Amino acid sequence: MRKALFLLFLANLGFSFELRVKITQTSIVNISGTRYFELYDCESLIGRRYSAPIELKATAGGILTSSYGEFLGPVFVYPLQDSYIKIGNRRYRGYFEIRRQGGGLLVISIVDLEDYLPGIIKREISTDWPIEAIKAQAVLARTFALVNQKHKAEGFDLCSDVHCQVYGGMEAEDKVAILACSATSSEVLCYNEELAPVYYHACCGGLISDIRDVWGPSLPYFKSKVCPYCYASPHYNWQYNLSYANIAEKIGISRVFRVERTGKGRPKEIIVHYEGGRKAILANDFRNMFGSNLIKSTYFEIEETWNGIKLIGKGWGHGIGMCQWGAKGMASQGASYQEILSFYFPGCVVKKL
Numbered sequence: 001m002r003k004a005l006f007l008l009f010l011a012n013l014g015f016s017f018e019l020r021v022k023i024t025q026t027s028i029v030n031i032s033g034t035r036y037f038e039l040y041d042c043e044s045l046i047g048r049r050y051s052a053p054i055e056l057k058a059t060a061g062g063i064l065t066s067s068y069g070e071f072l073g074p075v076f077v078y079p080l081q082d083s084y085i086k087i088g089n090r091r092y093r094g095y096f097e098i099r100r101q102g103g104g105l106l107v108i109s110i111v112d113l114e115d116y117l118p119g120i121i122k123r124e125i126s127t128d129w130p131i132e133a134i135k136a137q138a139v140l141a142r143t144f145a146l147v148n149q150k151h152k153a154e155g156f157d158l159c160s161d162v163h164c165q166v167y168g169g170m171e172a173e174d175k176v177a178i179l180a181c182s183a184t185s186s187e188v189l190c191y192n193e194e195l196a197p198v199y200y201h202a203c204c205g206g207l208i209s210d211i212r213d214v215w216g217p218s219l220p221y222f223k224s225k226v227c228p229y230c231y232a233s234p235h236y237n238w239q240y241n242l243s244y245a246n247i248a249e250k251i252g253i254s255r256v257f258r259v260e261r262t263g264k265g266r267p268k269e270i271i272v273h274y275e276g277g278r279k280a281i282l283a284n285d286f287r288n289m290f291g292s293n294l295i296k297s298t299y300f301e302i303e304e305t306w307n308g309i310k311l312i313g314k315g316w317g318h319g320i321g322m323c324q325w326g327a328k329g330m331a332s333q334g335a336s337y338q339e340i341l342s343f344y345f346p347g348c349v350v351k352k353l
């Protein structure tokens, strides 16, 4: 009986994935709870229960609390009963670890993967869109959070800004985000029995990129293909003018007199001709040089103007993986989230963790 209970305990552990997400690094942290919370110091093993807000400050040797002296830290902050912890004025699920780092305090949210996801979805996709598109996004966000843990050496898994996924805690959740996450609970995208690296972008402009043409190494499920589902996107067509003077200045060369692109579809390189030579620039670098919000994608043709070039482009983003406007189009036509994912990630399958 006891063994059975222990196995049950292990099985439950197996289904919970705790993430360590950096919320902020700052000199003063204001902590409160929606009700009671407890501060526990790992060094002295002292726990203190609070109902009123407290302030933590980094000192030379520890962490000073506004209401109960100094702790050595790191400290853990647990919600008690049905309370949630607030950092500043944002509520968060899970509990916190706060440690001194670089003269300030590093605030890490320790949260179950399933409780984390609803706090990021709205920043990644519009929750006014058809639910199957949002479910597809939820599966990708869950997979991304497990595959892209780039901060292990710093003591946490993910940061909470655009570098990883923008996480806003409970203030960023909404009903649709919670529904899409719970309907796909613990589902991830796999390739060959392993978690698949996943990418997505706003709109492909009708042509999904091959990952090799953008970032180099190839992956079999990131091949170029036609996407017939995103033509309703406001980003489907765009134009942008660049003067030769502007291009010359950005690249640091003399007078530019012609700019052309290589290949068909999405160009690999942009060739800039100037007095005294020519320079080949990777299309992706060219885009980033002028700003990825101005040159919305590398999927463009070039037309000459009186003083430079006009880029006649399609789509917004790198074009790799799932086209979000395409996912919206597929969902509007009745596709399920599994069908959406298998169109944009051919050969990959949705599996439960």
Ligand SMILES: [Zn+2]
Residues within 6 Å of the ligand: 150, 151, 158, 159, 160, 161, 163, 164, 165
């Ligand atoms: Zn990050």
Ligand SMILES: [Zn+2]
Residues within 6 Å of the ligand: 203, 204, 205, 206, 207, 227, 228, 229, 230, 323, 325, 326
């Ligand atoms: Zn598309």
